[in-house]
Amino acid sequence: xxxxxxxxxxxxxxxxxxxxxxxxxxxxxxxxxxxxxxxxxxxxxxxxxxxxxxxxxxxxxxxxxxxxxxxxxxxxxxxxxxxxxxxxxxxxxxxxxxxxxxxxxxxxxxxxxxxxxxxxxxxxxxxxxxxxxxxxxxxxxxxxxxxxxxxxxxxxxxxxxxxxxxxxxxxxxxxxxxxxxxxxxxxxxxxxxxxxxxxxxxxxxxxxxxxxxxxxxxxxxxxxxxxxxxxxxxxxxxxxxxxxxxxxxxxxxxxxxxxxxxxxxxxxxxxxxxxxxxxxxxxxxxxxxxxxxxxxxxxxxxxxxxxxxxxxxxxxxxxxxxxxxxxxxxxxxxxxxxxxxxxxxxxxxxxxxxxxxxxxxxxxxxxxxxxxxxxxxxxxxxxxxxxxxxxxxxxxxxxxxxxxxxxxxxxxxxxxxxxxxxxxxxxxxxxxxxxxxxxxxxxxxxxxxxxxxxxxxxxxxxxxxxxxxxxxxxxxxxxxxxxxxxxxxxxxxxxxxxxxxxxxxxxxxxxxxxxxx
Numbered sequence: 001x002x003x004x005x006x007x008x009x010x011x012x013x014x015x016x017x018x019x020x021x022x023x024x025x026x027x028x029x030x031x032x033x034x035x036x037x038x039x040x041x042x043x044x045x046x047x048x049x050x051x052x053x054x055x056x057x058x059x060x061x062x063x064x065x066x067x068x069x070x071x072x073x074x075x076x077x078x079x080x081x082x083x084x085x086x087x088x089x090x091x092x093x094x095x096x097x098x099x100x101x102x103x104x105x106x107x108x109x110x111x112x113x114x115x116x117x118x119x120x121x122x123x124x125x126x127x128x129x130x131x132x133x134x135x136x137x138x139x140x141x142x143x144x145x146x147x148x149x150x151x152x153x154x155x156x157x158x159x160x161x162x163x164x165x166x167x168x169x170x171x172x173x174x175x176x177x178x179x180x181x182x183x184x185x186x187x188x189x190x191x192x193x194x195x196x197x198x199x200x201x202x203x204x205x206x207x208x209x210x211x212x213x214x215x216x217x218x219x220x221x222x223x224x225x226x227x228x229x230x231x232x233x234x235x236x237x238x239x240x241x242x243x244x245x246x247x248x249x250x251x252x253x254x255x256x257x258x259x260x261x262x263x264x265x266x267x268x269x270x271x272x273x274x275x276x277x278x279x280x281x282x283x284x285x286x287x288x289x290x291x292x293x294x295x296x297x298x299x300x301x302x303x304x305x306x307x308x309x310x311x312x313x314x315x316x317x318x319x320x321x322x323x324x325x326x327x328x329x330x331x332x333x334x335x336x337x338x339x340x341x342x343x344x345x346x347x348x349x350x351x352x353x354x355x356x357x358x359x360x361x362x363x364x365x366x367x368x369x370x371x372x373x374x375x376x377x378x379x380x381x382x383x384x385x386x387x388x389x390x391x392x393x394x395x396x397x398x399x400x401x402x403x404x405x406x407x408x409x410x411x412x413x414x415x416x417x418x419x420x421x422x423x424x425x426x427x428x429x430x431x432x433x434x435x436x437x438x439x440x441x442x443x444x445x446x447x448x449x450x451x452x453x454x455x456x457x458x459x460x461x462x463x464x465x466x467x468x469x470x471x472x473x474x475x476x477x478x479x480x481x482x483x484x485x486x487x488x489x490x491x492x493x494x495x496x497x498x499x500x501x502x503x504x505x506x507x508x509x510x511x512x513x514x515x516x517x
Contacts, residue, residue, distance in 0.1 A: 039117020051088030058171030079224030094210030104135035128294020148294030226513030253388015397482030416464030463491030
Protein backbone atom coordinates (compact mmCIF):
# COMPACT_ATOMS: atom_id res chain seq x y z
CA UNK A 1 0.00 0.00 0.00
CA UNK A 2 1.31 3.45 -0.96
CA UNK A 3 0.97 6.02 1.80
CA UNK A 4 0.11 9.63 1.09
CA UNK A 5 2.33 12.41 2.40
CA UNK A 6 -0.18 13.05 5.17
CA UNK A 7 -0.26 9.38 6.16
CA UNK A 8 3.53 9.24 6.18
CA UNK A 9 3.76 12.35 8.33
CA UNK A 10 1.12 11.02 10.76
CA UNK A 11 2.93 7.69 11.15
CA UNK A 12 6.28 9.41 11.74
CA UNK A 13 4.62 11.69 14.29
CA UNK A 14 3.11 8.73 16.17
CA UNK A 15 6.42 6.89 16.17
CA UNK A 16 8.33 10.03 17.25
CA UNK A 17 10.54 9.90 14.16
CA UNK A 18 10.15 13.52 13.05
CA UNK A 19 13.35 15.62 12.89
CA UNK A 20 13.74 17.89 15.89
CA UNK A 21 15.04 20.72 13.68
CA UNK A 22 12.36 23.42 13.31
CA UNK A 23 13.47 23.77 9.71
CA UNK A 24 11.37 20.70 8.92
CA UNK A 25 8.39 21.21 11.17
CA UNK A 26 6.97 23.89 13.42
CA UNK A 27 3.59 25.15 14.56
CA UNK A 28 2.40 28.06 12.42
CA UNK A 29 0.19 29.41 15.21
CA UNK A 30 0.62 29.21 19.01
CA UNK A 31 -1.09 26.33 20.75
CA UNK A 32 -2.01 28.60 23.68
CA UNK A 33 -3.32 32.16 23.94
CA UNK A 34 -1.06 35.01 25.09
CA UNK A 35 -0.63 35.42 28.83
CA UNK A 36 -0.76 38.76 30.62
CA UNK A 37 1.87 41.11 29.21
CA UNK A 38 2.13 39.10 25.97
CA UNK A 39 0.57 39.38 22.53
CA UNK A 40 0.42 37.73 19.13
CA UNK A 41 2.98 38.80 16.52
CA UNK A 42 4.13 37.87 13.03
CA UNK A 43 7.43 36.04 12.70
CA UNK A 44 9.04 35.89 9.25
CA UNK A 45 11.82 33.50 8.23
CA UNK A 46 13.58 35.57 5.58
CA UNK A 47 15.71 32.60 4.54
CA UNK A 48 12.52 30.76 3.55
CA UNK A 49 10.75 33.69 1.84
CA UNK A 50 10.96 33.40 -1.95
CA UNK A 51 8.93 36.49 -2.83
CA UNK A 52 6.22 34.45 -4.56
CA UNK A 53 3.46 36.74 -3.16
CA UNK A 54 1.14 33.87 -2.27
CA UNK A 55 0.61 35.70 1.02
CA UNK A 56 -0.51 38.84 -0.82
CA UNK A 57 -2.98 36.93 -3.00
CA UNK A 58 -4.41 34.92 -0.09
CA UNK A 59 -4.86 38.02 2.08
CA UNK A 60 -6.63 39.79 -0.77
CA UNK A 61 -8.91 36.84 -1.52
CA UNK A 62 -9.87 35.76 1.99
CA UNK A 63 -10.55 39.30 3.22
CA UNK A 64 -12.56 40.21 0.13
CA UNK A 65 -10.47 43.28 -0.66
CA UNK A 66 -11.24 45.60 -3.55
CA UNK A 67 -9.26 45.28 -6.78
CA UNK A 68 -6.86 48.12 -5.96
CA UNK A 69 -6.55 47.25 -2.27
CA UNK A 70 -3.81 45.27 -0.51
CA UNK A 71 -3.01 44.69 3.17
CA UNK A 72 0.25 42.80 2.64
CA UNK A 73 3.17 43.53 0.34
CA UNK A 74 6.52 42.03 -0.63
CA UNK A 75 9.55 44.31 -0.84
CA UNK A 76 13.15 43.77 -1.79
CA UNK A 77 16.54 44.46 -0.23
CA UNK A 78 19.65 44.66 -2.40
CA UNK A 79 23.36 45.16 -1.81
CA UNK A 80 26.70 43.48 -1.76
CA UNK A 81 30.03 44.26 -3.35
CA UNK A 82 31.69 41.51 -5.37
CA UNK A 83 28.98 39.07 -4.32
CA UNK A 84 25.46 40.37 -5.04
CA UNK A 85 22.92 40.20 -2.22
CA UNK A 86 19.16 40.07 -2.58
CA UNK A 87 16.44 39.44 0.01
CA UNK A 88 12.66 39.56 -0.35
CA UNK A 89 10.72 40.95 2.63
CA UNK A 90 7.02 40.23 3.19
CA UNK A 91 5.29 42.78 5.39
CA UNK A 92 1.88 43.72 6.75
CA UNK A 93 0.66 45.46 9.91
CA UNK A 94 3.19 45.04 12.72
CA UNK A 95 0.56 45.30 15.50
CA UNK A 96 2.82 47.62 17.42
CA UNK A 97 3.05 47.87 21.19
CA UNK A 98 2.52 51.62 20.83
CA UNK A 99 0.52 51.92 17.56
CA UNK A 100 0.78 55.42 16.09
CA UNK A 101 -2.37 54.85 14.05
CA UNK A 102 -4.33 54.45 17.30
CA UNK A 103 -2.85 57.44 19.11
CA UNK A 104 -3.24 59.69 16.08
CA UNK A 105 -6.82 58.78 15.17
CA UNK A 106 -9.21 61.64 16.07
CA UNK A 107 -12.33 59.44 16.18
CA UNK A 108 -11.03 56.41 18.12
CA UNK A 109 -11.45 54.15 15.08
CA UNK A 110 -8.64 51.86 16.26
CA UNK A 111 -8.49 49.43 19.14
CA UNK A 112 -5.70 47.25 20.50
CA UNK A 113 -7.10 44.07 22.01
CA UNK A 114 -5.77 43.70 25.55
CA UNK A 115 -5.79 39.90 25.38
CA UNK A 116 -4.20 39.37 21.96
CA UNK A 117 -2.46 42.69 21.19
CA UNK A 118 -4.03 42.77 17.72
CA UNK A 119 -4.58 46.31 16.41
CA UNK A 120 -7.90 46.48 14.58
CA UNK A 121 -9.60 49.23 12.61
CA UNK A 122 -13.27 49.99 13.27
CA UNK A 123 -14.63 50.73 9.81
CA UNK A 124 -17.98 52.06 11.03
CA UNK A 125 -16.28 54.62 13.27
CA UNK A 126 -13.87 55.94 10.62
CA UNK A 127 -14.51 59.35 9.00
CA UNK A 128 -11.84 58.94 6.32
CA UNK A 129 -9.50 61.71 7.50
CA UNK A 130 -6.50 59.54 6.49
CA UNK A 131 -4.41 60.91 9.36
CA UNK A 132 -3.42 57.37 10.37
CA UNK A 133 -1.84 56.91 6.94
CA UNK A 134 0.53 59.73 7.92
CA UNK A 135 1.22 58.72 11.52
CA UNK A 136 1.99 55.06 10.75
CA UNK A 137 5.67 54.90 9.73
CA UNK A 138 5.08 51.65 7.83
CA UNK A 139 2.31 52.86 5.47
CA UNK A 140 0.03 50.10 6.76
CA UNK A 141 -3.42 51.78 6.84
CA UNK A 142 -4.64 52.39 3.30
CA UNK A 143 -7.38 54.81 2.28
CA UNK A 144 -10.14 53.18 0.25
CA UNK A 145 -11.51 55.96 -1.94
CA UNK A 146 -14.60 54.04 -3.00
CA UNK A 147 -15.64 53.41 0.61
CA UNK A 148 -14.37 56.72 2.00
CA UNK A 149 -12.58 55.01 4.89
CA UNK A 150 -9.23 53.50 5.84
CA UNK A 151 -8.76 49.74 6.21
CA UNK A 152 -5.91 47.50 7.36
CA UNK A 153 -4.73 44.02 8.37
CA UNK A 154 -6.23 42.59 11.58
CA UNK A 155 -4.13 39.38 11.58
CA UNK A 156 -7.27 37.48 10.52
CA UNK A 157 -8.31 37.59 14.17
CA UNK A 158 -11.54 35.71 13.43
CA UNK A 159 -9.52 32.74 12.20
CA UNK A 160 -7.10 32.90 15.13
CA UNK A 161 -10.00 32.80 17.58
CA UNK A 162 -11.07 29.41 16.23
CA UNK A 163 -7.56 28.00 15.98
CA UNK A 164 -6.94 28.65 12.27
CA UNK A 165 -3.90 30.39 10.82
CA UNK A 166 -4.25 33.78 9.10
CA UNK A 167 -4.54 33.70 5.31
CA UNK A 168 -0.95 34.81 4.70
CA UNK A 169 0.43 32.20 7.11
CA UNK A 170 -1.65 29.35 5.73
CA UNK A 171 -0.93 30.15 2.09
CA UNK A 172 2.87 30.48 2.27
CA UNK A 173 4.29 27.43 0.45
CA UNK A 174 7.59 27.63 2.32
CA UNK A 175 6.13 28.33 5.80
CA UNK A 176 8.05 31.59 5.94
CA UNK A 177 5.34 33.34 7.99
CA UNK A 178 3.98 32.22 11.33
CA UNK A 179 2.20 33.67 14.35
CA UNK A 180 4.14 33.69 17.58
CA UNK A 181 3.74 35.15 21.06
CA UNK A 182 6.01 37.97 22.26
CA UNK A 183 6.49 39.73 25.57
CA UNK A 184 5.40 43.35 25.13
CA UNK A 185 7.84 44.76 27.67
CA UNK A 186 10.71 42.92 25.98
CA UNK A 187 9.66 44.30 22.59
CA UNK A 188 9.47 47.83 24.00
CA UNK A 189 12.95 47.51 25.47
CA UNK A 190 14.49 46.01 22.33
CA UNK A 191 12.98 48.63 20.02
CA UNK A 192 13.94 51.59 22.19
CA UNK A 193 17.55 51.34 21.00
CA UNK A 194 18.36 54.31 18.76
CA UNK A 195 19.36 52.33 15.65
CA UNK A 196 16.85 49.48 16.04
CA UNK A 197 14.87 48.67 12.88
CA UNK A 198 12.97 45.63 11.64
CA UNK A 199 15.24 45.28 8.59
CA UNK A 200 17.72 47.60 6.85
CA UNK A 201 15.93 50.58 5.36
CA UNK A 202 12.91 50.25 7.66
CA UNK A 203 11.82 53.18 9.89
CA UNK A 204 13.27 53.38 13.43
CA UNK A 205 11.46 50.85 15.61
CA UNK A 206 11.49 53.32 18.51
CA UNK A 207 8.63 55.20 16.83
CA UNK A 208 5.97 52.56 17.53
CA UNK A 209 7.65 49.40 18.95
CA UNK A 210 6.59 46.99 16.16
CA UNK A 211 6.23 43.34 17.20
CA UNK A 212 7.05 41.58 13.92
CA UNK A 213 10.27 39.55 14.05
CA UNK A 214 12.39 38.98 10.95
CA UNK A 215 14.85 36.10 11.27
CA UNK A 216 17.76 35.25 8.99
CA UNK A 217 21.07 33.43 9.19
CA UNK A 218 22.59 35.66 6.50
CA UNK A 219 24.70 38.70 7.35
CA UNK A 220 23.52 42.07 6.03
CA UNK A 221 26.06 43.70 3.67
CA UNK A 222 27.09 47.20 4.72
CA UNK A 223 25.57 48.73 1.60
CA UNK A 224 22.25 46.88 1.72
CA UNK A 225 19.24 49.08 1.03
CA UNK A 226 15.67 48.92 -0.22
CA UNK A 227 15.32 48.29 -3.94
CA UNK A 228 13.07 51.34 -4.24
CA UNK A 229 15.40 53.61 -2.25
CA UNK A 230 16.14 55.71 -5.33
CA UNK A 231 12.58 55.58 -6.67
CA UNK A 232 11.28 58.92 -5.45
CA UNK A 233 7.74 60.00 -6.19
CA UNK A 234 5.78 63.02 -4.90
CA UNK A 235 3.35 62.32 -2.07
CA UNK A 236 -0.39 63.07 -2.09
CA UNK A 237 -1.04 66.86 -2.24
CA UNK A 238 -4.13 66.94 0.05
CA UNK A 239 -5.63 70.15 -1.51
CA UNK A 240 -8.32 70.71 1.16
CA UNK A 241 -5.72 70.52 3.93
CA UNK A 242 -3.44 72.93 2.07
CA UNK A 243 -6.33 75.42 1.76
CA UNK A 244 -7.32 74.99 5.41
CA UNK A 245 -3.79 75.60 6.66
CA UNK A 246 -3.22 78.75 4.59
CA UNK A 247 -6.63 80.29 5.28
CA UNK A 248 -6.65 79.50 8.99
CA UNK A 249 -3.21 81.02 9.40
CA UNK A 250 -4.28 84.09 7.40
CA UNK A 251 -7.28 84.53 9.69
CA UNK A 252 -5.18 84.14 12.85
CA UNK A 253 -2.61 86.61 11.51
CA UNK A 254 -5.30 89.16 10.66
CA UNK A 255 -6.87 88.88 14.11
CA UNK A 256 -3.42 89.28 15.67
CA UNK A 257 -2.80 92.52 13.75
CA UNK A 258 -6.24 93.90 14.60
CA UNK A 259 -6.13 92.93 18.29
CA UNK A 260 -2.62 94.34 18.55
CA UNK A 261 -3.76 97.67 17.13
CA UNK A 262 -6.70 97.80 19.56
CA UNK A 263 -4.50 96.91 22.51
CA UNK A 264 -2.18 99.79 21.59
CA UNK A 265 -5.17 102.12 21.35
CA UNK A 266 -4.69 102.79 17.65
CA UNK A 267 -7.43 100.94 15.75
CA UNK A 268 -7.83 102.05 12.14
CA UNK A 269 -11.01 103.49 10.69
CA UNK A 270 -11.68 100.14 9.05
CA UNK A 271 -10.91 98.05 12.14
CA UNK A 272 -14.40 96.52 12.21
CA UNK A 273 -13.95 95.40 8.62
CA UNK A 274 -10.67 93.71 9.55
CA UNK A 275 -12.47 91.63 12.16
CA UNK A 276 -15.29 90.72 9.76
CA UNK A 277 -12.77 89.70 7.08
CA UNK A 278 -10.79 87.53 9.51
CA UNK A 279 -13.95 85.84 10.79
CA UNK A 280 -15.13 85.12 7.24
CA UNK A 281 -11.81 83.56 6.27
CA UNK A 282 -11.82 81.46 9.46
CA UNK A 283 -15.24 80.02 8.58
CA UNK A 284 -14.13 79.25 5.01
CA UNK A 285 -11.04 77.46 6.41
CA UNK A 286 -13.22 75.27 8.64
CA UNK A 287 -15.48 74.35 5.72
CA UNK A 288 -12.44 73.55 3.55
CA UNK A 289 -11.13 71.12 6.15
CA UNK A 290 -14.25 68.92 5.88
CA UNK A 291 -13.69 68.45 2.14
CA UNK A 292 -10.70 66.28 3.01
CA UNK A 293 -12.86 63.66 4.74
CA UNK A 294 -14.03 60.50 3.05
CA UNK A 295 -17.21 60.63 5.17
CA UNK A 296 -17.73 64.35 5.92
CA UNK A 297 -21.19 63.82 7.43
CA UNK A 298 -19.47 62.30 10.46
CA UNK A 299 -17.04 65.18 10.93
CA UNK A 300 -18.52 65.87 14.39
CA UNK A 301 -16.73 62.74 15.66
CA UNK A 302 -13.33 64.39 15.16
CA UNK A 303 -13.25 65.64 18.77
CA UNK A 304 -13.45 62.16 20.33
CA UNK A 305 -9.70 61.64 20.42
CA UNK A 306 -8.78 64.91 22.12
CA UNK A 307 -6.93 63.09 24.91
CA UNK A 308 -4.36 61.63 22.48
CA UNK A 309 -4.80 62.98 18.94
CA UNK A 310 -3.29 66.28 17.74
CA UNK A 311 -5.89 66.32 14.98
CA UNK A 312 -8.71 66.34 17.54
CA UNK A 313 -6.96 69.14 19.42
CA UNK A 314 -6.56 71.12 16.20
CA UNK A 315 -10.26 70.69 15.46
CA UNK A 316 -11.26 71.90 18.94
CA UNK A 317 -8.88 74.87 18.84
CA UNK A 318 -9.95 76.06 15.39
CA UNK A 319 -13.61 75.42 16.19
CA UNK A 320 -13.18 77.75 19.16
CA UNK A 321 -11.40 80.29 16.97
CA UNK A 322 -14.07 79.96 14.28
CA UNK A 323 -16.79 80.61 16.86
CA UNK A 324 -15.08 83.48 18.69
CA UNK A 325 -13.85 85.32 15.60
CA UNK A 326 -17.42 86.09 14.35
CA UNK A 327 -18.40 87.17 17.89
CA UNK A 328 -15.37 89.46 17.91
CA UNK A 329 -16.40 90.82 14.51
CA UNK A 330 -19.90 91.61 15.81
CA UNK A 331 -18.39 93.38 18.82
CA UNK A 332 -16.02 95.32 16.56
CA UNK A 333 -18.98 96.59 14.55
CA UNK A 334 -21.33 97.41 17.45
CA UNK A 335 -18.91 98.40 20.22
CA UNK A 336 -15.47 98.98 18.66
CA UNK A 337 -13.95 100.61 21.75
CA UNK A 338 -15.43 98.21 24.30
CA UNK A 339 -13.11 96.32 26.64
CA UNK A 340 -15.34 93.28 26.07
CA UNK A 341 -14.63 93.45 22.35
CA UNK A 342 -10.90 93.54 23.00
CA UNK A 343 -11.20 90.63 25.44
CA UNK A 344 -13.20 88.64 22.89
CA UNK A 345 -10.53 89.33 20.28
CA UNK A 346 -7.77 88.28 22.65
CA UNK A 347 -9.56 85.03 23.46
CA UNK A 348 -10.12 84.31 19.78
CA UNK A 349 -6.43 84.95 19.14
CA UNK A 350 -5.42 82.50 21.88
CA UNK A 351 -7.56 79.77 20.31
CA UNK A 352 -6.14 80.62 16.89
CA UNK A 353 -2.54 80.40 18.05
CA UNK A 354 -3.33 77.12 19.81
CA UNK A 355 -4.82 75.82 16.55
CA UNK A 356 -1.69 76.72 14.58
CA UNK A 357 0.48 75.06 17.26
CA UNK A 358 -1.66 71.91 16.99
CA UNK A 359 -1.22 72.00 13.20
CA UNK A 360 2.54 72.03 13.72
CA UNK A 361 2.47 69.05 16.10
CA UNK A 362 -0.04 67.19 13.97
CA UNK A 363 2.58 66.82 11.24
CA UNK A 364 5.67 66.74 13.46
CA UNK A 365 4.61 63.51 15.21
CA UNK A 366 4.61 61.62 11.89
CA UNK A 367 8.40 61.45 12.04
CA UNK A 368 8.98 63.03 8.63
CA UNK A 369 12.09 65.23 8.51
CA UNK A 370 10.33 67.71 6.21
CA UNK A 371 7.65 68.22 8.85
CA UNK A 372 9.87 68.66 11.89
CA UNK A 373 8.31 70.93 14.52
CA UNK A 374 11.05 73.54 14.18
CA UNK A 375 10.65 73.78 10.41
CA UNK A 376 6.85 73.75 10.35
CA UNK A 377 6.41 76.22 13.22
CA UNK A 378 8.53 78.85 11.47
CA UNK A 379 6.82 78.21 8.13
CA UNK A 380 3.30 78.46 9.58
CA UNK A 381 4.12 81.53 11.68
CA UNK A 382 5.64 83.40 8.74
CA UNK A 383 2.69 82.49 6.54
CA UNK A 384 0.21 83.76 9.12
CA UNK A 385 2.05 87.03 9.72
CA UNK A 386 2.56 87.83 6.02
CA UNK A 387 -0.91 86.92 4.75
CA UNK A 388 -2.69 88.33 7.80
CA UNK A 389 -0.87 91.66 7.61
CA UNK A 390 -1.41 92.01 3.85
CA UNK A 391 -5.09 91.08 4.24
CA UNK A 392 -5.40 93.90 6.79
CA UNK A 393 -3.77 96.32 4.32
CA UNK A 394 -6.11 95.21 1.54
CA UNK A 395 -9.21 95.57 3.74
CA UNK A 396 -8.15 99.06 4.80
CA UNK A 397 -7.60 100.11 1.20
CA UNK A 398 -10.99 98.86 0.06
CA UNK A 399 -13.11 100.09 2.98
CA UNK A 400 -11.53 103.48 3.66
CA UNK A 401 -8.79 104.43 1.18
CA UNK A 402 -5.87 105.92 3.03
CA UNK A 403 -2.12 105.86 2.93
CA UNK A 404 -1.13 102.26 3.73
CA UNK A 405 0.53 101.55 7.05
CA UNK A 406 4.28 101.63 6.58
CA UNK A 407 4.87 99.30 9.54
CA UNK A 408 2.44 96.66 8.30
CA UNK A 409 3.69 96.87 4.72
CA UNK A 410 7.32 96.61 5.81
CA UNK A 411 6.43 93.58 7.94
CA UNK A 412 4.93 91.81 4.93
CA UNK A 413 7.98 92.53 2.77
CA UNK A 414 10.53 91.48 5.41
CA UNK A 415 8.69 88.30 6.41
CA UNK A 416 8.14 87.16 2.83
CA UNK A 417 11.73 87.90 1.88
CA UNK A 418 12.94 85.73 4.76
CA UNK A 419 10.37 83.02 4.01
CA UNK A 420 11.29 82.68 0.35
CA UNK A 421 15.00 82.63 1.17
CA UNK A 422 14.38 79.93 3.75
CA UNK A 423 12.38 77.79 1.33
CA UNK A 424 15.11 78.04 -1.29
CA UNK A 425 17.76 77.08 1.25
CA UNK A 426 16.52 73.48 1.22
CA UNK A 427 18.33 73.05 -2.10
CA UNK A 428 21.61 73.04 -0.19
CA UNK A 429 20.75 69.43 0.66
CA UNK A 430 21.22 68.50 -2.99
CA UNK A 431 24.32 66.27 -3.09
CA UNK A 432 25.18 63.64 -5.65
CA UNK A 433 23.00 60.61 -4.93
CA UNK A 434 20.10 60.17 -2.54
CA UNK A 435 20.75 59.92 1.18
CA UNK A 436 18.82 61.52 4.03
CA UNK A 437 15.14 62.39 3.95
CA UNK A 438 15.89 66.09 3.43
CA UNK A 439 18.20 65.21 0.54
CA UNK A 440 15.42 63.16 -1.01
CA UNK A 441 12.94 66.00 -0.48
CA UNK A 442 15.33 68.47 -2.11
CA UNK A 443 15.74 66.13 -5.08
CA UNK A 444 11.97 65.80 -5.47
CA UNK A 445 11.65 69.57 -5.40
CA UNK A 446 14.39 70.12 -7.97
CA UNK A 447 13.46 67.25 -10.25
CA UNK A 448 9.71 66.59 -10.22
CA UNK A 449 8.26 69.81 -8.80
CA UNK A 450 10.69 72.45 -9.98
CA UNK A 451 8.16 74.29 -12.17
CA UNK A 452 5.68 74.51 -9.30
CA UNK A 453 8.38 75.77 -6.95
CA UNK A 454 9.41 78.48 -9.42
CA UNK A 455 5.79 79.58 -9.80
CA UNK A 456 5.43 79.63 -6.03
CA UNK A 457 8.47 81.91 -5.72
CA UNK A 458 7.15 84.18 -8.48
CA UNK A 459 3.72 84.58 -6.87
CA UNK A 460 5.21 85.05 -3.40
CA UNK A 461 7.74 87.58 -4.68
CA UNK A 462 5.15 89.63 -6.57
CA UNK A 463 2.41 89.49 -3.95
CA UNK A 464 4.53 89.67 -0.83
CA UNK A 465 7.45 91.85 -1.87
CA UNK A 466 7.26 93.71 -5.22
CA UNK A 467 3.70 95.08 -5.24
CA UNK A 468 3.62 96.00 -1.51
CA UNK A 469 6.95 97.82 -2.00
CA UNK A 470 5.53 99.84 -4.90
CA UNK A 471 2.36 100.68 -2.97
CA UNK A 472 4.34 101.79 0.08
CA UNK A 473 6.72 103.88 -2.02
CA UNK A 474 3.86 105.66 -3.79
CA UNK A 475 1.91 106.48 -0.61
CA UNK A 476 -1.08 106.60 -2.94
CA UNK A 477 -4.61 106.82 -1.50
CA UNK A 478 -6.45 106.14 -4.75
CA UNK A 479 -8.60 103.24 -5.83
CA UNK A 480 -5.68 102.05 -7.95
CA UNK A 481 -3.57 101.63 -4.84
CA UNK A 482 -6.33 99.66 -3.11
CA UNK A 483 -6.76 97.48 -6.20
CA UNK A 484 -3.04 96.82 -6.33
CA UNK A 485 -3.04 95.75 -2.67
CA UNK A 486 -5.94 93.38 -3.24
CA UNK A 487 -4.15 91.93 -6.28
CA UNK A 488 -1.03 91.51 -4.14
CA UNK A 489 -3.07 89.62 -1.53
CA UNK A 490 -4.51 87.27 -4.13
CA UNK A 491 -1.07 86.59 -5.57
CA UNK A 492 0.39 86.02 -2.11
CA UNK A 493 -2.39 83.64 -1.08
CA UNK A 494 -1.95 81.78 -4.37
CA UNK A 495 1.76 81.49 -3.67
CA UNK A 496 1.14 80.23 -0.14
CA UNK A 497 -1.32 77.64 -1.43
CA UNK A 498 1.38 76.41 -3.80
CA UNK A 499 3.91 76.38 -0.95
CA UNK A 500 1.53 74.27 1.16
CA UNK A 501 0.90 72.02 -1.83
CA UNK A 502 4.65 71.41 -1.96
CA UNK A 503 4.67 70.98 1.84
CA UNK A 504 2.70 67.78 1.30
CA UNK A 505 4.17 66.61 -2.01
CA UNK A 506 7.84 66.88 -1.04
CA UNK A 507 7.55 65.11 2.33
CA UNK A 508 9.30 61.74 2.06
CA UNK A 509 7.44 59.11 4.05
CA UNK A 510 9.33 56.46 6.04
CA UNK A 511 8.28 52.98 4.92
CA UNK A 512 9.24 49.35 4.70
CA UNK A 513 11.40 48.27 1.73
CA UNK A 514 9.44 48.20 -1.50
CA UNK A 515 9.92 46.68 -4.92
CA UNK A 516 12.26 47.86 -7.65
CA UNK A 517 10.46 50.48 -9.76
